[in-house]
Amino acid sequence: MKKVHTLIVLSILMVCSLFAGSKKSKKSTKADAARLNEVIVYTYDSFCGEWGSGPEIAKLFEAKTGIKVTFIDCGDGVQILSKALLEKKDPYADVLLGLDNNLTEKAAKSGVFEAFKPANANVLADGLEEELGGKWLMTPYDYSPFAIIWNSKSGVPAPACLEDLTKDIYKKKIILMDARTSTPGLGFETWVNKVYGKKAADYMKRLTPSILTMAPGWSVGYGMFTDGEAPLVISYTTSPAYHIEYGEGDQYKALSFTDGHVMQVEGAGLVKGAKNAEGAKKFIEFLISEEAQNVIPGTQWMFPSNKNVKLPASYDTIEMPKILK
Secondary structure, three states: OOHHHHHHHHHHHHHHHHHHHHHHHHHHHHHHHHHHOEEEEEEEEHHHHOOOOOHHHHHHHHHHHHEEEEEEEEEOOHHHHHHHHHHOOOOOEEEEEEEEEHHHHHHHHHHOOOOOOOOHHEEEEEEEHHHHOOOOOOEEEEEEEEEEEOOOOOOOOOOOOHHHHOOOOHOOOOOEEOOOOOOOHHHHHHHHHHHHHHHHHHHHHHHHHEEEEEOOOOHHHHHHHHHHHHEEEEEEOOOHHHHHHHHOOOOEEEEOHHHHHOOOEEEEEEEOOOOOOHHHHHHHHOOOOOHHHHHOOOOOOOOEOOOOOOOOOHOOOOOOOOEOO
């Protein structure tokens, strides 16, 4: 009787185990299927916000592919990479969007990206991928030189070079961004290093009295600038196009410094171990298509990476400064 009883119990346990496994398998399959209809993108606030490129690009992509795009605001490019590093063993994002050429080396060493060359890569302007390391860890989607933007109605004269910014007349007159959290902040640091080399630290020490604040990111810093808190801010050569487009005139000017300027190229990359790698690849290819790139100039206020896109009239007055190599 004991043997019979034992056999009955074992049989019941086996059936329950098989049933539970079946339920779990079905649940897992459903979850996997749902995940293949969604691409999760880590990005920054001014891209995925109401006035950024993200919402419109996501709408166009879903209409074309049926795949939903979920943007997660991580703050800025440096913070995007930091978050991805924390999740490296079990990545949540499929795409990282918003890292730039000043983070290329760090991004390559991090091991969070999987190389992917889009099938339509031939639409990209010459030299952009090389700026991002040339290994297709990131695909360029926009670019612009960094520049100091000057409010010409402020009563403060325009500086002509980085050294001018250290003058007493510019005391508490400049808004910069923190290089630890912001790509424009890191870009300014790169600019100073290019111009001053081993004397960069000395320059930054002399510049300190001129700095009103180190904002955590571009949106905060540029917002303070347009609110009139300071007449100078680090931004992009293309930034004045926004003010012209929306009828604010040309009082905000991108200054061309005699030192030369450094370029920012922003990219989007496939996360290694992404749960929806195929969807991510489709999204990156769509991101550099004309359909998506037409959105970039009037929302990101940067040059589109697709060489076939026609720029709005508000870009006509923009002059490219000398670029430092």
